[in-house]
Amino acid sequence: xxxxxxxxxxxxxxxxxxxxxxxxxxxxxxxxxxxxxxxxxxxxxxxxxxxxxxxxxxxxxxxxxxxxxxxxxxxxxxxxxxxxxxxxxxxxxxxxxxxxxxxxxxxxxxxxxxxxxxxxxxxxxxxxxxxxxxxxxxxxxxxxxxxxxxxxxxxxxxxxxxxxxxxxxxxxxxxxxxxxxxxxxxxxxxxxxxxxxxxxxxxxxxxxxxxxxxxxxxxxxxxxxxxxxxxxxxxxxxxxxxxxxxxxxxxxxxxxxxxxxxxxxxxxxxxxxxxxxxxxxxxxxxxxxxxxxxxxxxxxxxxxxxxxxxxxxxxxxx
Numbered sequence: 001x002x003x004x005x006x007x008x009x010x011x012x013x014x015x016x017x018x019x020x021x022x023x024x025x026x027x028x029x030x031x032x033x034x035x036x037x038x039x040x041x042x043x044x045x046x047x048x049x050x051x052x053x054x055x056x057x058x059x060x061x062x063x064x065x066x067x068x069x070x071x072x073x074x075x076x077x078x079x080x081x082x083x084x085x086x087x088x089x090x091x092x093x094x095x096x097x098x099x100x101x102x103x104x105x106x107x108x109x110x111x112x113x114x115x116x117x118x119x120x121x122x123x124x125x126x127x128x129x130x131x132x133x134x135x136x137x138x139x140x141x142x143x144x145x146x147x148x149x150x151x152x153x154x155x156x157x158x159x160x161x162x163x164x165x166x167x168x169x170x171x172x173x174x175x176x177x178x179x180x181x182x183x184x185x186x187x188x189x190x191x192x193x194x195x196x197x198x199x200x201x202x203x204x205x206x207x208x209x210x211x212x213x214x215x216x217x218x219x220x221x222x223x224x225x226x227x228x229x230x231x232x233x234x235x236x237x238x239x240x241x242x243x244x245x246x247x248x249x250x251x252x253x254x255x256x257x258x259x260x261x262x263x264x265x266x267x268x269x270x271x272x273x274x275x276x277x278x279x280x281x282x283x284x285x286x287x288x289x290x291x292x293x294x295x296x297x298x299x300x301x302x303x304x305x306x307x308x309x310x311x312x313x314x315x316x317x318x
Contacts, residue, residue: 024054024077024221024224024225024228025054025055026054026055026056026057027052027054027055027056027057027077027078027225027228027232028057028059028075028076028077028078029048029056029057029058029059029076029077029078029079029080029232030058030059030060030061030067030070030071030076030078030079030080030082031043031058031059031060031061031079031080031081032060032061032062032081032184032257033060033062033184033257033258033259034165034183034184034185034186034187034257034258034259034263034267035081035183035184035185035257035267036185036253036254036256036257036259036264036267036268037080037081037103037104037253037257037268037271037273038239038240038242038243038249038253038273039080039103039235039236039239039240040252040253040256040257041239041242041243041249041252041253041256042235042236042238042239043056043058043256044252044253044255044256047235047238047239048232048235050235051231051232051234051235051238052228052231052232052235053231054228059075059076060258062135062164062165062166063083063086063135063138063164063165064079064082064083064085064086064087064137064138064139064213065086065089065090065135065136065137065138066164067079067082067086067216068082068086068087068090068095068097071095071097071216071218072090072095072218076218077217077218077221077225078215078216078217078221078229078232079215079216079217080103080215080236081103081104081213081214081215082103082213082214082215082216083138083139083142083211083213083214084139084142084211084212084213084214084293084294084297085137085138085139085141085142085297085300085301086137086138086139087099087214087216087294088294088297088298088301088308089137089298089301091298091308091311092298092301092308096218096219096220097216097217097218097219097311098216098217098218098219098222098311098312098313099214099215099216099290099294099311099312099313100214100215100216100217100222100229100233100313100314100315100316100317101214101215101233101236101279101314101316101317102212102213102214102215102274102278102279102283102290103212103213103214103215103273104212104213104271104272104273104274105210105211105212105271105272105273105274106210106211106212106213106270106271106272107201107204107210107211107270108139108142108143108146108204108209108210108211109138109139109140109143109181109182109183109211110143110181110182110183110188110191110197110198110199111132111134111140111143111144111147111179111180111181111182111197111198111199112172112179112180112181112182112191112192112194112195112196112197112198113127113178113179113195113196113197113198114172114175114178114179114194114195115194115195115196117130117178119198120196120198121151121198121199121203124147124148124151124152124153124198125151125152125153127148127151127153127158127178127179127198128153128154128157128158129157129158130158130159130178130179131158131159131160131161131176131177131178131179132144132158132159132160132161132177132178132179132180132181133161133163133167133168133171133172133176133177133179133180133181134160134161134162134163134168134180134181135162135163135164135165135168135181136160136162137301138183139183139211139213140165140181140182140183141181141301142211142297142300142301143181143209143211144181145300145301146207146209146300147198147199147209150199150207150209151198161177163180165182165183165184165187165188166184166186166187168180168181168182168187168191169182169187169188169190169191170190172190172191172194172195173190173191173193173194179195179198180195184267185257185259185263185264185266185267186258186259186263188267189263189266212289212293214290215233215236217229222313226316229316230316233316233317237275237276240273240275241275243273245268250264250265250268253268276317279314279317280314280317284312284314284317290312291308291309291312294308294309294312295308295309
């Protein structure tokens with residue numbers, strides 16, 4: 001059921017001023033282009049603004065690390081589908097953020113090797129000494145590290161260039177790098193034209209290398225505006241539940257994510273959108289996937305003993 005913020009605000013006026021909660025006049029939300037999640041229907045239709053009773057301003061980002069920076073600067077309140085990796089690395093650095101939901105589960109991002117090099121899983125050791133474009137501290141970076149670990153490639157021998165997916169795909173096409181790790185339908189399609197993924201879908205499954213993105217919020221915004229956060233999550237759940245994959249819906253999310261229909265179909269075919277019950281029972285339950293995956297992923301980037309589980313708040317899924 002939608003949380004009707006306007007009604008809540010009117011009710012709050014009957015309380016004393018000191019007891020009244022803080023209500024933002026608008027909400028700033030981060031999202032990814034080339035990432036056609038069903039909630040973009042609610043963005044396009046204005047359902048978020050209707051449910052929350054305030055203006056919702058959407059800003060697109062190319063990486064989850066950029067989302068974190070914007071949240072810490074006070075420019076973004078909620079990030080939708082932020083990669084687990086940039087969230088965890090931010091927490092390890094003391095960022096005051098919370099994970100409040102799972103946006104999408106998907107196949108791990110691909111790292112494409114230039115075709116003329118003739119390098120695949122059978123001779124992956126030849127990547128040592130090569131140059132790779134990777135958006136650092138993202139899920140693409142996580143996938144890169146897991147692939148190289150699986151194949152026994154020493155990444156210390158590689159030249160790693162920190163590039164967002166659009167730049168990495170261009171560098172791969174230009175021959176400036178030997179491999180590029182990217183995400184997003186358009187940039188992936190560009191990389192496919194000149195390169196081949198170092199690991200196939202079946203190989204990723206066999207190696208148990210997967211990924212999921214999360215919904216995050218600043219602690220300040222969640223504390224001061226819990227009703228708005230709840231309304232955002234309710235509107236998201238409604239959009240997810242209404243997804244049927246119809247031509248009309250596909251066109252809507254394609255337009256909202258800056259992609260064509262074919263790119264959208266290809267990308268979303270690899271998505272699993274967990275229901276609220278799935279999130280509560282499988283991700284946010286005791287010893288659930290959210291905390292365990294975050295802890296495991298955290299060790300990939302740092303030996304920090306930061307307890308990421310303390311930053312997980314499933315109360316907005318109730």
